Amino acid sequence: MSELQRTNLSVRQERAILVGVILPKSTADPADPLGELAALAGTAGAKIVGQVMQKRARIDSGTYVGSGKVTEIAELVQAEEADVVVFDNDLSPAQIGALETQINREIGRKHGQGVKVLDRSELILDIFASRARTHEARLQVELAQMQYTFPRLTRMWSHLERIVGGAGIGARGPGEMQLEIDRRLARKRVTILRDEIAKIAARKDRLIQQRHEHYTICIVGYTNAGKSTLFNTLTSAGVEADPRLFATLDTRTRAWKLERGMQALLSDTVGFVRDLPHHLVASFKATLQEAVHADLLVHVLDVSNSRAQQQYQSVLAVLKEIGAGDKPQLLLLNKVDTDAGEKSAPIWRTLNPKAIAISARSGSGMVELHQAVLHQIRGQQMQVTLEAAVTNGKLISFIERRAEVRDREFLDGKIRMTVRAGRQLLADLQKNEQLEIVKVEEAEA
Numbered sequence: 054m055s056e057l058q059r060t061n062l063s064v065r066q067e068r069a070i071l072v073g074v075i076l077p078k079s080t081a082d083p084a085d086p087l088g089e090l091a092a093l094a095g096t097a098g099a100k101i102v103g104q105v106m107q108k109r110a111r112i113d114s115g116t117y118v119g120s121g122k123v124t125e126i127a128e129l130v131q132a133e134e135a136d137v138v139v140f141d142n143d144l145s146p147a148q149i150g151a152l153e154t155q156i157n158r159e160i161g162r163k164h165g166q167g168v169k170v171l172d173r174s175e176l177i178l179d180i181f182a183s184r185a186r187t188h189e190a191r192l193q194v195e196l197a198q199m200q201y202t203f204p205r206l207t208r209m210w211s212h213l214e215r216i217v218g219g220a221g222i223g224a225r226g227p228g229e230m231q232l233e234i235d236r237r238l239a240r241k242r243v244t245i246l247r248d249e250i251a252k253i254a255a256r257k258d259r260l261i262q263q264r265h266e267h268y269t270i271c272i273v274g275y276t277n278a279g280k281s282t283l284f285n286t287l288t289s290a291g292v293e294a295d296p297r298l299f300a301t302l303d304t305r306t307r308a309w310k311l312e313r314g315m316q317a318l319l320s321d322t323v324g325f326v327r328d329l330p331h332h333l334v335a336s337f338k339a340t341l342q343e344a345v346h347a348d349l350l351v352h353v354l355d356v357s358n359s360r361a362q363q364q365y366q367s368v369l370a371v372l373k374e375i376g377a378g379d380k381p382q383l384l385l386l387n388k389v390d391t392d393a394g395e396k397s398a399p400i401w402r403t404l405n406p407k408a409i410a411i412s413a414r415s416g417s418g419m420v421e422l423h424q425a426v427l428h429q430i431r432g433q434q435m436q437v438t439l440e441a442a443v444t445n446g447k448l449i450s451f452i453e454r455r456a457e458v459r460d461r462e463f464l465d466g467k468i469r470m471t472v473r474a475g476r477q478l479l480a481d482l483q484k485n486e487q488l489e490i491v492k493v494e495e496a497e498a
Contacts, residue, residue, distance in 0.1 A: 067098075140173060352383065
């Protein structure tokens with residue numbers, strides 16, 4: 054097989070064999086261990102023609118699955134005329150090389166026509182590459198691909214012969230090995246990508262900080278949990294709500310009008326999956342900054358899915374990894390309008406009494422969601438009497454948006470307001486040197 058095929062990570066239009074290895078600490082769904090991998094491969098455009106499962110106490114260092122299972126995979130590849138073998142596990146470069154070599158030797162594939170072996174990370178990267186639409190998303194995907202590819206250059210490239218140097222001083226001799234040139238170019242490209250993404254992240258961070266006067270809410274959840282549908286329902290944004298995995302890679306933010314003249318900024322983010330590659334999480338940190346800086350995370354969970362528990366834990370793990378694990382969260386039990394969702398929702402409500410059962414598609418549960426968010430915004434209510442210059446319209450407008458004004462009067466160029474405010478808002482107001490806090494007391498129920 055031509056090693057150059059390893060540079061093509063796409064599995065579009067290809068016949069795929071799925072392979073899963075169940076280890077003692079596996080996070081795959083026991084009832085359908087290859088279900089998510091099949092969905093990922095289907096999203097990438099592959100046609101699933103076979104599956105192979107194996108239980109092991111520990112991985113085989115050479116081929117991950119052992120020589121006997123490799124032979125079984127090779128026989129299935131030949132019988133189904135497969136083009137690619139996709140593992141639900143992350144493989145080392147040496148394991149990928151050994152698997153491809155042994156499989157292609159056993160099936161007698163000619164040079165340049167061999168089967169490819171991809172692991173879970175490569176498959177996810179392929180999907181992200183196909184979904185990237187904005188400049189930022191494309192940069193993030195390219196960085197993740199470069200970080201994944203760099204340690205695998207030895208296995209992925211065949212042109213390791215020495216290049217004959219050109220004429221002139223300093224160009225004589227055998228020159229660099231092509232592998233070293235590839236590595237040097239890769240390191241340079243990674244540096245450029247990181248610099249560009251850092252600039253984007255800095256700009257985005259400034260924009261997020263400018264929103265401090267607004268209450269910010271970020272929708273998070275597993276891919277295909279219904280986040281974009283909920284986003285549309287709450288904001289009438291009309292964004293694409295694609296049932297395919299990873300339909301959303303770019304953060305969208307819209308104003309969400311709440312009751313009593315209040316509004317919040319609502320953001321929709323990229324969906325998560327279990328075992329999301331770390332280099333991919335690192336690359337998308339600029340996108341995920343919305344979650345890190347949000348006042349509240351709305352966690353959308355598809356309770357109709359048989360893997361809901363694993364998906365819930367996977368999202369929590371990613372939030373912890375990006376530094377948002379301690380943020381206030383509101384759990385939404387989505388898709389309760391389905392038979393499976395209707396049956397499982399009561400169980401989730403027992404485990405999470407504050408969770409809210411909703412259907413993002415039909416709009417049921419939205420009133421309860423509104424009330425819960427309003428309660429979160431206000432927190433434990435305090436009654437605050439404060440004074441500010443009547444000419445400070447920006448500050449007065451901020452208070453009116455974030456608090457419930459109970460009374461107001463004008464005194465010698467000042468406005469005195471009595472408002473109901475949550476403890477967090479009160480803390481923010483107390484830091485503001487442009488107003489005077491006259492009195493603070495517990496608000497009446």
